[in-house]
Amino acid sequence: MDAASRHVVSEASPRLGREDFARRTVGGARRLLGCVLCHRVGGTTLRGRIVEVEAYTDDAASHAANGKRTPRNGVMFGPAGIAYVYFTYGMHHCFNVVTETVGRPGAVLIRGLDGITHAAGPALVCRALHLTRRDTGRDIVTDPDLWIEAGHRHRGERIVRTTRIGIRHAAELPLRFYLLGSPGVSKRDRRAEALLAD
């Protein structure tokens, strides 16, 4: 291919595939940082660059704590790449993508977006991209209107690793990741940021 078409190809962000989700949850969470969550609703595509995520497997804070399966959390035990959107606090929705393999629960919670659609906090993410509990079960890999595009972290952009937000159990586990300096991050951890090597 010539230089011009190579340029075009490089501008088209490839859609993430099954293999990007069918992996351990922590790796999958980090993988999603810098990628672009896309939801086409009506004639427009709502987009946001993922800048904050959390990993949930079968730890005490997870909906699938202790590997216990319920009607709500069932999709967490299914194939990777499926959307899991739950409703909480009587008014908020939170969007996750299922990870791991069938029978092993896992999901990445998207907590913050940058870009055209700016949202700091998981409920704001869902509000901004018009995602609700009804979107649970949609396949991020094949759905024509819901997908994630590969992104790039610009040179030198650092990942901060710290604890998850708003949980009571397993609060000490460092399973939240965010891109340093992004406005879409819901809560910064100055201490963790200070520990980053130069």
Add this chain to the structure above:
DNA sequence: CACACGATGCGCT
């Protein structure tokens, strides 16, 4: 069937 509460955000102080 009743009930307690949450992977939250916002407005007010």
Add this chain to the structure above:
DNA sequence: GCGCATCGTGTGG
């Protein structure tokens, strides 16, 4: 910093 809005979900009776 604090309290509230508001209801699906899970647990226990």
